[in-house]
Amino acid sequence: MEETISLKEIMEVIKKRMLLIVSLVVGAALISAIVTFFMLTPNYEASTQFIVNQEQQDPAAQYNVNDIRTNLELINTYNVIIKSPAILEDVVSDLDLSISSGQLQQKITVSSAENSQVVTVVATDPDPNLAADLANTTVNVFREKIPSIMNVDNVSVLSPAEVGPNPSPVSPKPLLNIGIAILLGAMVGVGIAFLLEYLDNTIKSEIDIDNKLGVPVLGVISHMDEKDVRPDNVQTVVNRTKRGGFSGTQKKSI
Known part of the structure; x- marks a missing residue:
């Protein structure tokens, strides 16, 4: 059931x-x-943005759809390179950090909007000033080393990381x-x-008795408080007691 x-x-x-x-x-x-x-520990974020263009063989040539598509396809490659030890080890050395490139990698986030050549680098650290230095130094090292890694001749920083007067922690x-x-x-x-x-398996009502014990309930003794007793009935009992209307045994029972 x-x-x-x-x-x-x-x-x-x-x-x-x-x-x-x-x-x-x-x-x-x-x-x-x-x-x-x-x-x-509160953590602060600092972000910088840059754009990367593929090398142009002819300075007078105009960008076409294929050039833009090629640059967009290379964005994921740039995102991997910027977080690689080849870049981050130089960042650790330049800033004289006491952490490894692997630990620094956990502090760096690289992302780009869909169909956009703009790359955003976000650095997180308990020190807001160090967070800004991490973001800016990472982009600078990337800009210096990317020509020798890939056929890229133009890395333009759109907005460097800056620390405001009252930085707020992100976490x-x-x-x-x-x-x-x-x-x-x-x-x-x-x-x-x-x-x-x-x-709780205690029995609280006659329904519990029927459900748990399977026996019929013959009667229920209700609990009565003093507030449940009618005042006029109490006064009647008191008056009869004073007039001797009850026997000694009855008075004792009351």
Whole structure:
């Protein structure tokens, strides 16, 4: 027999475990904030753009469609070359870095827009000034060495990397991290709430007796609080007691 659960029962479970869910959400948000602000190192980005043209044999010749197509096809090759050890080792040497070319490669991102000869080099580092130096030096080394590597005679820098007066880190992102933590905390809290409800095998109603024990319910003894007793009935019992309307045994029972 398949068990089904209604929307009302779902809301009752969530309401019953609301304190647990809220505690997990708040705890996840606090942990995320502490990790984001006090444990993670902020990183800064600096980017520079350049354009590469294929060598022209005749200076008076005009670009045609085939030249442009050839340049576009070579962009992927340029992207690989600029991140190769042949370029990055010189960057490490020029900037006197304490990291290897492989580690520097993780800090460099090279991309180009679709059908565009413009290449963008992005460098990431905890120091914004060093990030700008990494981007600019990488492009400069590439411009100096590419003529000896490929038949390229023109590398023009469109926009060098610069550091603004108040640079903002690109990572970590506090609001995004805290938002994700809140969402995960809520999901985990709701999951634990339903797990606890599923593991709870105590009998709470006559329906549970019928379902779990398979025996009929003959009667139910209701629980009554003081607020459920009518005041006029209580006063009647008190008055009868004062007039001796009850026997000693009855008074004792009351």
